[in-house]
Amino acid sequence: MYDGLPSPSIAPIPTGWKPIVQLVPMNDSVPLQPPRLAIVGGGLAGMAAAVAALRRGLRVEMFESRRRLGGRAGSFIDPATGTTVDHCQHVAMGCCTNWADFCRRTGVEDCFSRHRRLHFISPVGQQTDFAASRWLPAPLHLAPGLLRLRYLSLAERLGIARSLWRLARTPAQALQGTVGDWLRQQRQSPRAIERFWSVVLVSALGETVDRASLGAARKVFVDGFLAARRAYEVLIPRVPLGEIYDRRLRQWLVDHGVQVHTGTRIRRIRGDGNRVTGIELPDGTHRPFDFVIAAVPWRRVGRLFDPSIRAALPTLDAVEQIESSAITAAHLWFDRPITGLPHAALIGRLSQWLFAHGQPPIEDSPSGHYYQVVISASGGLAGRDRDEVAAEVCDDLKAVFPAAADARLLHRRVVTHGEAVFSVRPGIERLRPPQQTPLANLALAGDWTATGWPATMEGAVRSGYLGV
Ligand SMILES: Cc1cc2nc3c(=O)[nH]c(=O)nc-3n(C[C@H](O)[C@H](O)[C@H](O)COP(=O)(O)OP(=O)(O)OC[C@H]3O[C@@H](n4cnc5c(N)ncnc54)[C@H](O)[C@@H]3O)c2cc1C
Incomplete structure (x- = not known):
């Protein structure tokens, strides 16, 4: 999007890459300022765009409507236990190379533990561990x-x-x-x-x-x-996502000169039909910018632009046809540990993946032993009572983990995210626009843009890198 820069690369930005913006002052008294970039949306796509833009020497301001950064990869405080829990467990894999690069650059890679052994639990509770052979090559x-x-x-x-x-x-x-x-x-x-x-x-x-x-x-x-x-290796956060993406990443961005405005919903991205001129703040004031990246979810992006700008973005018509898929997280607090495994895939059950929070053996805590069960593609649960879902999940756990049979459920919270991810239906790739737009100073970012990846943290980071 920034003329004169090398075309964006999907590979991690090479180590030692130097900002190539060559700013030559007009004269000694008037130093030329680096161009200003507004990033609308503080999810992983927006944050990755900020990291890439900093390396290109841009002055970056980020605007996020919520009070926290991280978007869908965020946390909330459970009022009953006072613990910070993730909206939903987020897991990355060894193949998520751009996400890993992003974590390394921003110094949060220590927040994840890598699991080389995956645990599968058969319908009758038999455990099979799945790992790579030491001897055979890929x-x-x-x-x-x-x-x-x-x-x-x-x-x-x-x-x-x-x-x-x-x-x-x-x-x-x-x-x-x-x-x-x-x-x-x-x-x-x-x-x-x-x-x-x-x-x-x-x-x-x-x-x-x-x-x-x-x-x-x-x-x-x-x-x-x-x-x-x-x-195939799995990377699981050791701490709540809010600690990683809201606290530590926000601090990293601020330390590197990004102005982060949370709780600031951008009303409009404005322009004159040929170029974007800036953004409209919640109070209606216009802030001019040289470049803008719209890094909001696909359901919001169409409404974000001035009609004159929207008319110049025909690829957004197709985006409106992208369907969504739901994910349900059952947060469960038991009075005792129910398994020593850090995670497990449950075969042939409603409960698909179980994650134990804290490293095993799980420390005693006043709020109990916390587990999260994830049910992806959970649209079929719509309309079902949350107590009923929690009861079926607990029955699943009791059926396969003997220690769960005597465990008492102290507290539960079942959260379904109806628009968790875009649905990877056949033909989806035709609906996903590239990050570059016909307007030279506007780019799109978000897991839903054309990255070739499903809706993942890796896809979001890729889109942010590609958008700059
Ligand atoms: C329940 C659930 C489970 C998931 N599990 C996994 C997993 O295990 N592994 C994995 O890799 N991925 C997982 N994902 C997907 C992953 O969370 C997303 O792909 C990724 O976080 C998307 O990042 P994003 O920046 O593209 O979008 P978002 O995270 O949606 O960020 C967009 C941001 O834009 C902000 N915004 C919107 N409108 C405005 C406006 N007008 N002004 C300012 N800000 C605005 C929003 O508040 C939001 O913070 C999961 C998602 C969900 C919901």
């Missing part, structure tokens, strides 16, 4: 782990390996339709779909196999499991 490094999944028959395991191979070898552009239809064509059994394909894809894509595109599924398996030895 893409074969996970084959022994797959063959150990004893809650699938040997024929199912071999059939899965065959289909994975076929999927990886088919060029992405040749893949059409939903992954569910393709799996049935591949003669995958309903049990293999439920116990393997859905377990991986529903949590990675936030969508069911009957709705998710085959292309998105291929990306998960190729990038996340086959392409590199450590791509």
